[in-house]
């Protein structure tokens with residue numbers, strides 16, 4: 001009698017142990033991109049796309065069509081930033097000015113974020129997230145890196 005109980009306990013123990021070692025709880029599995037459980041914001045996604053798909057190891061944009069980028073820049077950005085991107089200096093208090101070309105070359109994540117989402121704390125730069133297609137922004141970003 002006692003012996004039978006002992007076997008039952010061992011069986012229960014082993015079953016519990018097996019469960020604990022089994023598949024991880026669903027919460028530990030990363031949700032598939034675009035699925036219901038995917039909680040990345042559009043900002044996160046755009047920035048991740050830049051880092052994983054667009055930047056080479058020197059911070060240069062890969063795969064941009066510069067000819068089309070030039071045209072799109074002319075249509076969408078030149079009005080404020082100027083044909084050479086030098087109408088607006090982003091660091092007016094410093095001795096060395098920072099123009100669009102400098103920012104695009106030296107700090108593409110900032111450039112990319114501002115072009116996509118603007119900057120609520122500063123006036124004038126509107127988000128282009130809903131205005132331009134992703135591939136158009138890639139071309140503009142690549143072209144901006146060639147500005148003086």
Ligand code: HEC
Nearest residue numbers: 076077079080088090103110111114115122123124125128
């Ligand atoms: C209506 C005018 C206007 C247009 C059009 C415009 N910008 Fe801007 N942009 C601004 C202003 C104003 C600022 C903020 C300047 C400041 O506060 O230093 C700015 C800031 C930026 C910055 C932030 C730079 C930094 O590092 O601080 C980037 C990048 C930028 N613009 C890219 C673009 C691109 C790319 C386009 C075209 C797709 C564009 N802008 C179109 C007015 C404009």
